Amino acid sequence: MATGATLTATRARASAKARAPFITLAGLRGIAARILPPLVVLAGFLLLWEVLCSSPTAGLPPPSRVLTEAWDIIVDPFYDNGGTDKGLFWHISASLQRVALGFALAVVAGVLLGTLVGQSEWAMRGLDPIFQVLRTIPPLAWLPLSLAAFRDGQPSAIFVIFITSIWPIIINTAVGIRNIPQDYRNVAAVIRLNPIEFFYKIMLPSAAPYIFTGLRIGVGLSWLAIVAAEMLIGGVGIGFFIWDAWNSSHISEIIVALVYVGLIGFVLDRLVAGVGVLVTRGTSAA
Amino acid sequence: MAHLSLSQVGISFRRGGKTSEVLRDVNLDIAKGEFVSIIGHSGCGKSTVLNIVAGLLKASTGGVLLDGKEVNAPGPDRAVVFQNHSLLPWLTVRENVALAVDKVSKGKKTRSERAQWIEHNLALVNMMHAADKRPAEISGGMKQRVGIARALAMEPTVLLMDEPFGALDALTRAHLQDQLMEIQTRLRNTVIMITHDVDEAVLLSDRIVMMTNGPSATIGEILPVPLARPRRRLDLVEDATYVHARAAVLEFLYARHAKPALAA
Numbered sequence: 001m002a003t004g005a006t007l008t009a010t011r012a013r014a015s016a017k018a019r020a021p022f023i024t025l026a027g028l029r030g031i032a033a034r035i036l037p038p039l040v041v042l043a044g045f046l047l048l049w050e051v052l053c054s055s056p057t058a059g060l061p062p063p064s065r066v067l068t069e070a071w072d073i074i075v076d077p078f079y080d081n082g083g084t085d086k087g088l089f090w091h092i093s094a095s096l097q098r099v100a101l102g103f104a105l106a107v108v109a110g111v112l113l114g115t116l117v118g119q120s121e122w123a124m125r126g127l128d129p130i131f132q133v134l135r136t137i138p139p140l141a142w143l144p145l146s147l148a149a150f151r152d153g154q155p156s157a158i159f160v161i162f163i164t165s166i167w168p169i170i171i172n173t174a175v176g177i178r179n180i181p182q183d184y185r186n187v188a189a190v191i192r193l194n195p196i197e198f199f200y201k202i203m204l205p206s207a208a209p210y211i212f213t214g215l216r217i218g219v220g221l222s223w224l225a226i227v228a229a230e231m232l233i234g235g236v237g238i239g240f241f242i243w244d245a246w247n248s249s250h251i252s253e254i255i256v257a258l259v260y261v262g263l264i265g266f267v268l269d270r271l272v273a274g275v276g277v278l279v280t281r282g283t284s285a286a
Numbered sequence: 287m288a289h290l291s292l293s294q295v296g297i298s299f300r301r302g303g304k305t306s307e308v309l310r311d312v313n314l315d316i317a318k319g320e321f322v323s324i325i326g327h328s329g330c331g332k333s334t335v336l337n338i339v340a341g342l343l344k345a346s347t348g349g350v351l352l353d354g355k356e357v358n359a360p361g362p363d364r365a366v367v368f369q370n371h372s373l374l375p376w377l378t379v380r381e382n383v384a385l386a387v388d389k390v391s392k393g394k395k396t397r398s399e400r401a402q403w404i405e406h407n408l409a410l411v412n413m414m415h416a417a418d419k420r421p422a423e424i425s426g427g428m429k430q431r432v433g434i435a436r437a438l439a440m441e442p443t444v445l446l447m448d449e450p451f452g453a454l455d456a457l458t459r460a461h462l463q464d465q466l467m468e469i470q471t472r473l474r475n476t477v478i479m480i481t482h483d484v485d486e487a488v489l490l491s492d493r494i495v496m497m498t499n500g501p502s503a504t505i506g507e508i509l510p511v512p513l514a515r516p517r518r519r520l521d522l523v524e525d526a527t528y529v530h531a532r533a534a535v536l537e538f539l540y541a542r543h544a545k546p547a548l549a550a
Contacts, residue, residue: 183372189360191389205376
């Protein structure tokens with residue numbers, strides 16, 4: 001049997017060598033097949049937009065005018081004239097800092113609370129109904145309350161991020177903890193892991209795929225919430241930038257900012273998903 | 287005094303107001319170094335017996351004494367080889383064994399002694415070649431070997447095996463049985479093995495404990511297997527003692543205590 005396996009392996013290697021140039025070509029074709037369709041659709045969309053908004057009475061500027069009007073902020077995202085008159089880079093970095101802080105707090109609190117709810121029958125009975133009600137409250141509805149409590153925009157915005165992203169983290173962590181196979185618990189019992197060792201050696205790795213599902217949903221929600229929250233609290237931030245542009249009727253700048261918001265949201269989602277794949281390599285292959 | 291003794295062990299489970307008695311009056315004394323198999327039809331509670339000895343389940347009546355001390359919680363002195371290997375999929379083979387060794391012999395062995403002990407046990411089950419692979423990358427037989435290495439590495443007083451080879455194909459199973467016998471000759475562990483395979487029970491055991499059918503299952507009969515060791519599978523096929531022991535177990539399982547559903 002071992003000889004058979006070696007033979008097959010050798011043959012596979014030989015054929016791979018013979019087919020090498022074709023594979024490169026096929027690979028290129030594969031990449032093209034994935035990149036071309038969205039580019040074509042994007043071009044079609046821009047063309048349609050250009051045609052629809054080309055009349056002088058149109059409410060929105062066509063893409064060509066967006067480019068010329070907003071050229072300054074596109075080519076120089078790093079300018080800083082003091083106050084809130086800064087380039088897009090500074091606004092986005094301020095928003096990202098708020099999201100990073102609020103989300104990080106939500107990850108820690110969410111994973112711990114989720115573990116409690118997943119592990120303890122009584123904690124679940126007591127907390128789950130409350131969580132189910134609280135999680136339906138729209139993010140912005142928390143803002144007035146947090147402004148009243150913190151009396152400052154910055155911590156209020158961070159709190160809104162925290163409270164928005166914590167629910168999916170709690171719920172998914174709890175499901176992951178509840179789904180830890182009894183076998184793993186038995187192994188831990190036989191070697192007498194203490195609760196803290198059990199938490200980071202068995203619970204976290206075993207529930208990691210679920211936890212990362214929660215983190216991905218959570219980071220998406222935080223990015224949704226921060227833009228809205230910043231429109232209300234002001235200061236430096238991409239949400240305020242958009243609101244400020246609207247108040248000064250700079251529609252082109254709003255469009256550029258929206259493109260940035262979309263791209264950053266996409267990158268955040270991919271980032272968390274990527275970390276998840278890296279961390280749960282072993283677990284998901286179970 | 288017996289090394290391990292179960293006296294008047296019984297267990298009942300309550301589900302929705304209904305109490306069902308799974309085991310009653312299980313009495314068993316096991317000597318040091320003895321290899322005991324527990325055999326019975328599926329659902330007779332043989333795994334429950336093992337789980338009580340392991341401390342994973344609490345007996346409703348009676349109790350288990352190991353070297354005169356009562357067993358009431360799981361511990362590495364009664365290491366378990368689980369039916370479905372129970373390796374942690376995010377750890378490599380070596381890390382799985384290391385998790386147990388580092389926890390169990392912390393304070394007793396230095397870091398380098400522990401590392402050496404991990405390698406030693408992996409070598410014992412011939413798994414050195416795949417020490418850095420994850421469980422998903424190795425075969426079922428290899429996973430079970432790692433499970434055995436992990437249990438042996440805890441240096442248990444009693445090794446508990448819950449149908450360790452049940453999920454394996456016949457050839458792999460025979461191979462692992464031979465390896466287990468070889469390890470057993472060297473280490474002289476006390477072993478309790480749950481099985482539903484008559485040949486496996488006769489080949490490996492010093493005594494075979496035969497369980498009656500549930501509910502309220504108990505020990506029906508205990509059969510000594512006075513075969514000399516080392517035992518070789520091929521020599522035994524026509525050995526009178528072997529054939530007789532095998533016939534006795536089969537007679538117990540299929541004539542006197544046939545599964546009710548099958549008998550009907």
